[in-house]
Amino acid sequence: MRPDALRAPGRGRRRAPPLVVIAAIVAMAFFVVPLLGLLQRAPWSNLWSDLTTPEARDALRLSLVCSLWATALATLFGVPLAWVLARVEFPGRSLVRALVLLPMVVPPVVGGVALLYAFGRSGLVGEQLYDWFGIQFTFSTSGAVLAETFVAMPFLVLTVEAGLRSMDTRYEDAAATLGASRWMTFRRVTLPFLMPSLVAGAALAWARALGEFGATITFAGNIQGRTQTTPLAVYLALESRPEGAIALSLVLLAVSIVVLVMLRDRWFPSVTLKRA
């Protein structure tokens, strides 16, 4: 046995090179300093009144409504899409998966422009939707919901797909031998097994929807009470009433932290993004 094998654990461990440590500290500071900047300028004494101005209340309410709708839509359509991507072999599957990822990578403003020419009043589909059904997304809350769903759904699809891939499909076999139809198997076996991934995916999607800015302002516009969600209100208030912007920012920050803490156990150990 080599002598260093006898050492107490920890003593023999290799240390990181100093340059790496310094760079890592810089990176950490890069994350922490903006938070401190926000916190030290926070108007703690006026926080409540800043958050209860009509603009702020509209923005917060709208953010909540739109992000919940977006999460619901992303779940309703994202879970089947994830199922197809994970379970059905078809030509061009990797292309579809790449397309699903696109909203995560493309600048949200570009996403907004793309939505405009698809679902806007003179868009590819939007024109018919307006002519036949009178549905108009631009300058309406539904447009904000659509924009948020567009950017949020990939998070849900990726997480749920990873969950499906790591699932032991023999449980579904077991259900089939017990007489469960495919729908019954999906509902009573696949979904329960998927629940942790589904919750994690929905939480991520919700957080992303809540923070959505670029696609919303480009596609839906910036109308108080209709499409002006909290991030839009923050950006607008920064010019006129910075303390109001900071107050709203704090709310978004707090929500993000809550989501992170919630997902700590479920999301981080499973490294779902890496797998996808």
Place this chain on the structure above:
Amino acid sequence: MSLDAVLRSHVGPLDLDAEVSADVDEIVAILGPNGAGKTTILRLLAGLRAVDEGHVVLDGTSLDDAALGTFVVPERRPVGFVFQDYLLFPYLSALDNVAFGLRSRGARKREARTVAHDWLARVGLEDRADAKPAELSGGQAQRVALARALATEPRLLLLDEPLAALDASARGGMRRELRRHLATFGGVRLLVTHDPVDAATLADRVLVIEDGRVSHAGTFAEISAHPRSPYVADLVGLNLFRGRAHDATITLDRGGELAIADTTIRGEVYAVVSPRAVAVYTEEPHGSPRNRWPGTITDQDVVGDRVWVRVDGGVPLVAEVTQAAARELGLEPGRRVWSAIKATEIDVYEA
């Protein structure tokens, strides 16, 4: 025949081509080494896979027929499946696991639970109805899995290594209990195992599967008396030879000759010799044994108060000697010895 199946299927490296048939009143064990295709047979019968060629007919009803292109999906087959690691749904209680099949077949929650409760009582687990699978012992989980499979009243019951997941101390008791439950079930019972003890104690008839083919079929006693493959000879602890018989001699396929007592048998034969009938000498023996070869001990295993000695020489053999004899003769790997078999100790049968 109540179950009549010809199963041909390619799954990965496995090329399965097996005929499986069984009567209502019998328990058939499918015995074989890992990767031989045992589980694939069950999956084909349950409809979790379709046969590439062949058919599955149960009680006169065709469930799968490659030639006709018919296939009954698993949820429509009257088949109960007990999986190797049970696959109880971890988020459901024992009771709801057993009720799952009834609910799937359209029973209302309340009546499904009532029937499920009866089944749990039958396997002696009515007091564990609310337990989640994680809270059950291996033996309890096995009984819940059995109750879950039986609750839908299948006509074909498939058990995949029903005792493999249990630790050795629990296995004996569970084996007896399983035999009791299997005896009360009225349909075709098929169980897959790699343990010859399961096959010997639970089944009326045994099919041995090797490399996707049925190598033996019959009662366990028949198969173990007349093995036709090294795998089965090894399982039952016999020396197996194959060769051509002529004039009370067998010319072995692997080289060498064996003198036998039977003067009438001719042609391709198998010959088996119990390790107990193989004698080991340190010097060339003189006397009645006509079969004797010099050789070298390659290794030895202590089995109880006996020692199994592997001798590699003219004809490779396993000999069983007492520990006392092994000590006295100084038997150890590398030692040069003579092995001998009396011709009358060799059992010869047609290949």
